[in-house]
Amino acid sequence: QKEVEQDPGPLSVPEGAIVSLNCTYSNSAFQYFMWYRQYSRKGPELLMYTYSSGNKEDGRFTAQVDKSSKYISLFIRDSQPSDSATYLCAMMKTSYDKVIFGPGTSLSVIP
């Protein structure tokens, strides 16, 4: 079993839809949780990160962490075609630990 699991998709939604992306993990020592977006032929770029459990909002993006269930989510409101990319969850035990990535979910937002 991999440390971090993520539905690979592909996920296809109409423009304006609310998108929910999810990851589960097995190591309860993870405390830092990040979401990266990767466009084709580009390196990943950080969207947001959270520490421990709770919610964090940044514009159209909301990250949720439920450590008791070992489950994290990223919600995208009012999705746009420019959101079409692969979304990678990532996590670490400490702020200077190695980063463990999920396999990524491919998202397509159809105009």
Added chain:
Amino acid sequence: KAGVTQTPRYLIKTRGQQVTLSCSPISGHRSVSWYQQTPGQGLQFLFEYFSETQRNKGNFPGRFSGRQFSNSRSEMNVSTLELGDSALYLCASSLETGQGSIMNTEAFFGQGTRLTVV
């Protein structure tokens, strides 16, 4: 401010050869991490360097090695290439906080080097 620069962008090598990839971090960033990305395994951590010292290491064979120079630029080397080494190799740089810990939560990635082994 220039981003993370990786060279070369594309590389084709023959099985058994060795290869060296280069990464120039964002100015002021002293931590450099390397990752291998493949369709089957996703993004896998190779190693991290900080102040010319390896801080963290992933689960890759000894054929994969790296180093960091005093200007924070980093190189990774793969010896005796195998077909399975074909991948996108990404490096990421991170800023050191005043307390001395590396905020890997804010890592900036380069565009990667696409290595094809034939």
